[in-house]
Amino acid sequence: MSDRKVIDARGSFCPGPLMELIAGMKLAQVGEELELLSTDKGSANDVPEWIRKVGHEILDNREELGVWHIVVKKMK
Amino acid sequence: MAAKPIGIIVVSGTRERLQMAAMTAAVGAVSGSAVTVFLSMNSLGYFRRGNSDEAPPEGPFGELLSRKKAPGFRALFEQAVELGGARIHPCSMAMDVLGLERDALEPYLGEPLGLTRFLDDTGDAQVWTF
Numbered sequence: 001m002s003d004r005k006v007i008d009a010r011g012s013f014c015p016g017p018l019m020e021l022i023a024g025m026k027l028a029q030v031g032e033e034l035e036l037l038s039t040d041k042g043s044a045n046d047v048p049e050w051i052r053k054v055g056h057e058i059l060d061n062r063e064e065l066g067v068w069h070i071v072v073k074k075m076k
Numbered sequence: 077m078a079a080k081p082i083g084i085i086v087v088s089g090t091r092e093r094l095q096m097a098a099m100t101a102a103v104g105a106v107s108g109s110a111v112t113v114f115l116s117m118n119s120l121g122y123f124r125r126g127n128s129d130e131a132p133p134e135g136p137f138g139e140l141l142s143r144k145k146a147p148g149f150r151a152l153f154e155q156a157v158e159l160g161g162a163r164i165h166p167c168s169m170a171m172d173v174l175g176l177e178r179d180a181l182e183p184y185l186g187e188p189l190g191l192t193r194f195l196d197d198t199g200d201a202q203v204w205t206f
Contacts, residue, residue, distance in 0.1 A: 013146040015103050019155050022106050026159060046103075053107055 004033045009040075010067060017043040018050055021072070025056070028074045033059060036070045044068040079109040083198030085205045089118030091131040091138040091149075097206035098152035105160020112201070113153070114194045115185070116167035119206075120174060122150070123166065123182050150182075157184045165189035 007024045009017035017038040024034050036047060044063070051058050051072050060071035082104040086097045097113070105111040115123060122129060131149070133139050147155075156162035166181055168188040178188060189197075 011145045013144055015099055016147040019102060022159050
Protein backbone atom coordinates (compact mmCIF):
# COMPACT_ATOMS: atom_id res chain seq x y z
CA MET A 1 0.00 0.00 0.00
CA SER A 2 1.52 3.29 -1.07
CA ASP A 3 0.27 5.42 1.82
CA ARG A 4 1.33 3.03 4.57
CA LYS A 5 3.37 4.96 7.12
CA VAL A 6 6.74 3.42 8.00
CA ILE A 7 8.12 3.87 11.51
CA ASP A 8 11.84 3.17 11.50
CA ALA A 9 12.87 2.08 15.00
CA ARG A 10 15.89 0.06 13.89
CA GLY A 11 18.68 0.20 16.46
CA SER A 12 16.38 1.10 19.34
CA PHE A 13 15.95 -1.22 22.31
CA CYS A 14 12.81 -2.23 24.20
CA PRO A 15 10.47 -0.48 24.76
CA GLY A 16 11.64 2.08 22.18
CA PRO A 17 10.06 0.43 19.11
CA LEU A 18 6.74 -0.03 20.93
CA MET A 19 6.67 3.56 22.12
CA GLU A 20 7.52 4.85 18.63
CA LEU A 21 4.72 2.74 17.16
CA ILE A 22 2.25 4.03 19.73
CA ALA A 23 3.25 7.63 19.04
CA GLY A 24 2.57 6.94 15.35
CA MET A 25 -0.73 5.23 16.13
CA LYS A 26 -1.90 8.26 18.08
CA LEU A 27 -1.54 10.40 14.97
CA ALA A 28 -3.02 7.83 12.57
CA GLN A 29 -6.66 7.65 11.50
CA VAL A 30 -8.79 4.57 12.17
CA GLY A 31 -8.24 2.13 9.30
CA GLU A 32 -4.76 3.44 8.56
CA GLU A 33 -1.85 0.98 8.34
CA LEU A 34 1.58 1.45 9.87
CA GLU A 35 4.71 -0.61 9.34
CA LEU A 36 7.20 -0.80 12.21
CA LEU A 37 10.82 -1.66 11.44
CA SER A 38 12.73 -3.00 14.42
CA THR A 39 15.98 -4.84 15.07
CA ASP A 40 15.12 -5.56 18.71
CA LYS A 41 14.31 -9.23 19.22
CA GLY A 42 12.33 -8.61 22.41
CA SER A 43 10.11 -6.10 20.67
CA ALA A 44 9.33 -8.67 17.96
CA ASN A 45 7.32 -10.52 20.62
CA ASP A 46 6.24 -7.61 22.77
CA VAL A 47 4.84 -5.35 20.05
CA PRO A 48 2.38 -7.94 18.62
CA GLU A 49 1.33 -8.72 22.19
CA TRP A 50 0.48 -5.05 22.74
CA ILE A 51 -1.34 -4.81 19.40
CA ARG A 52 -3.54 -7.80 20.30
CA LYS A 53 -4.14 -6.55 23.83
CA VAL A 54 -5.40 -3.13 22.83
CA GLY A 55 -7.47 -4.42 19.91
CA HIS A 56 -5.69 -3.40 16.73
CA GLU A 57 -5.05 -5.80 13.85
CA ILE A 58 -1.70 -7.34 12.90
CA LEU A 59 -1.51 -7.60 9.12
CA ASP A 60 2.04 -8.90 8.85
CA ASN A 61 4.92 -9.87 11.13
CA ARG A 62 8.04 -11.12 9.42
CA GLU A 63 11.81 -10.97 9.75
CA GLU A 64 14.01 -10.04 6.83
CA LEU A 65 17.78 -9.92 7.32
CA GLY A 66 17.53 -9.20 11.03
CA VAL A 67 14.83 -6.57 10.65
CA TRP A 68 11.30 -7.26 11.88
CA HIS A 69 8.51 -5.76 9.78
CA ILE A 70 5.35 -5.52 11.83
CA VAL A 71 2.36 -4.15 9.98
CA VAL A 72 -0.59 -3.01 12.04
CA LYS A 73 -3.99 -1.58 11.16
CA LYS A 74 -5.49 0.93 13.57
CA MET A 75 -8.93 -0.37 14.52
CA LYS A 76 -10.21 2.24 16.96
CA MET B 77 -11.99 -6.11 31.32
CA ALA B 78 -10.04 -3.04 32.36
CA ALA B 79 -6.39 -3.63 33.15
CA LYS B 80 -5.50 -3.51 36.83
CA PRO B 81 -4.13 -0.14 37.99
CA ILE B 82 -0.41 0.11 38.62
CA GLY B 83 1.32 2.09 41.35
CA ILE B 84 5.06 2.67 41.07
CA ILE B 85 7.21 3.94 43.94
CA VAL B 86 10.67 5.08 42.84
CA VAL B 87 13.25 5.69 45.54
CA SER B 88 16.46 4.69 43.79
CA GLY B 89 18.74 6.99 41.86
CA THR B 90 20.54 4.27 39.95
CA ARG B 91 20.30 3.80 36.20
CA GLU B 92 18.92 0.25 36.14
CA ARG B 93 16.13 0.93 38.63
CA LEU B 94 15.10 4.23 37.08
CA GLN B 95 15.05 2.53 33.66
CA MET B 96 12.94 -0.41 34.85
CA ALA B 97 10.54 1.90 36.67
CA ALA B 98 10.14 4.04 33.55
CA MET B 99 9.65 0.99 31.32
CA THR B 100 6.97 -0.36 33.65
CA ALA B 101 5.21 3.01 33.74
CA ALA B 102 5.32 3.51 29.98
CA VAL B 103 4.30 0.01 28.88
CA GLY B 104 1.68 -0.27 31.63
CA ALA B 105 0.14 3.07 30.73
CA VAL B 106 -0.05 2.45 27.00
CA SER B 107 -1.53 -1.00 27.64
CA GLY B 108 -4.58 0.41 29.36
CA SER B 109 -3.61 0.46 33.03
CA ALA B 110 -4.09 3.57 35.13
CA VAL B 111 -0.52 4.27 36.23
CA THR B 112 0.45 6.41 39.21
CA VAL B 113 4.14 7.04 39.88
CA PHE B 114 5.49 8.38 43.17
CA LEU B 115 8.99 9.86 42.90
CA SER B 116 10.83 10.05 46.20
CA MET B 117 14.25 9.82 47.89
CA ASN B 118 17.16 9.55 45.45
CA SER B 119 15.04 9.56 42.30
CA LEU B 120 13.49 13.00 42.58
CA GLY B 121 16.57 15.08 41.85
CA TYR B 122 16.70 13.72 38.30
CA PHE B 123 13.37 15.40 37.59
CA ARG B 124 14.50 18.93 38.30
CA ARG B 125 13.55 21.05 35.32
CA GLY B 126 16.24 20.72 32.64
CA ASN B 127 18.29 18.19 34.60
CA SER B 128 20.20 15.84 32.31
CA ASP B 129 22.50 14.16 34.84
CA GLU B 130 23.29 10.53 34.07
CA ALA B 131 22.21 8.19 36.82
CA PRO B 132 25.11 6.02 38.06
CA PRO B 133 24.96 2.32 37.15
CA GLU B 134 24.58 -0.35 39.82
CA GLY B 135 26.42 -2.92 37.76
CA PRO B 136 27.58 -3.95 34.31
CA PHE B 137 24.09 -3.92 32.82
CA GLY B 138 23.74 -0.26 33.66
CA GLU B 139 27.05 0.41 31.90
CA LEU B 140 25.72 -1.37 28.81
CA LEU B 141 22.46 0.56 28.89
CA SER B 142 24.20 3.86 28.35
CA ARG B 143 26.18 2.52 25.41
CA LYS B 144 23.19 0.95 23.66
CA LYS B 145 20.42 2.88 22.02
CA ALA B 146 17.91 2.35 24.82
CA PRO B 147 15.38 5.12 25.35
CA GLY B 148 16.27 7.17 28.42
CA PHE B 149 14.23 6.92 31.60
CA ARG B 150 13.12 10.55 31.46
CA ALA B 151 11.79 10.15 27.91
CA LEU B 152 9.94 6.99 28.90
CA PHE B 153 8.31 8.64 31.90
CA GLU B 154 7.25 11.55 29.72
CA GLN B 155 5.83 9.16 27.11
CA ALA B 156 3.95 7.35 29.87
CA VAL B 157 2.20 10.65 30.58
CA GLU B 158 1.72 11.83 27.01
CA LEU B 159 0.80 8.55 25.34
CA GLY B 160 -0.73 6.61 28.20
CA GLY B 161 -2.13 9.23 30.57
CA ALA B 162 0.08 8.17 33.49
CA ARG B 163 0.25 10.46 36.49
CA ILE B 164 3.71 11.09 37.94
CA HIS B 165 3.85 12.82 41.29
CA PRO B 166 6.78 14.13 43.28
CA CYS B 167 6.80 13.10 46.93
CA SER B 168 6.06 16.12 49.08
CA MET B 169 8.42 14.92 51.82
CA ALA B 170 11.31 14.57 49.36
CA MET B 171 10.58 18.05 48.01
CA ASP B 172 10.78 19.47 51.51
CA VAL B 173 14.05 17.68 52.25
CA LEU B 174 15.59 18.84 48.95
CA GLY B 175 14.16 22.33 49.29
CA LEU B 176 12.37 22.07 45.94
CA GLU B 177 9.33 24.03 44.84
CA ARG B 178 6.89 22.64 42.24
CA ASP B 179 8.16 25.05 39.58
CA ALA B 180 11.65 23.61 39.88
CA LEU B 181 10.45 20.25 38.55
CA GLU B 182 9.70 19.05 35.02
CA PRO B 183 6.29 20.27 33.83
CA TYR B 184 5.02 16.78 32.99
CA LEU B 185 5.07 15.92 36.69
CA GLY B 186 1.79 16.32 38.54
CA GLU B 187 1.17 18.01 41.84
CA PRO B 188 3.18 16.97 44.92
CA LEU B 189 1.65 14.05 46.74
CA GLY B 190 2.00 12.72 50.27
CA LEU B 191 2.41 9.03 50.94
CA THR B 192 -1.02 8.77 52.55
CA ARG B 193 -2.73 10.05 49.41
CA PHE B 194 -0.60 7.86 47.14
CA LEU B 195 -1.45 4.74 49.14
CA ASP B 196 -5.11 5.72 49.12
CA ASP B 197 -5.08 6.32 45.36
CA THR B 198 -3.39 2.99 44.67
CA GLY B 199 -5.34 0.90 47.15
CA ASP B 200 -6.63 -1.46 44.45
CA ALA B 201 -3.48 -1.38 42.32
CA GLN B 202 -0.51 -3.66 41.95
CA VAL B 203 2.32 -1.62 43.46
CA TRP B 204 5.94 -1.89 42.39
CA THR B 205 8.91 -0.38 44.17
CA PHE B 206 12.18 0.52 42.48
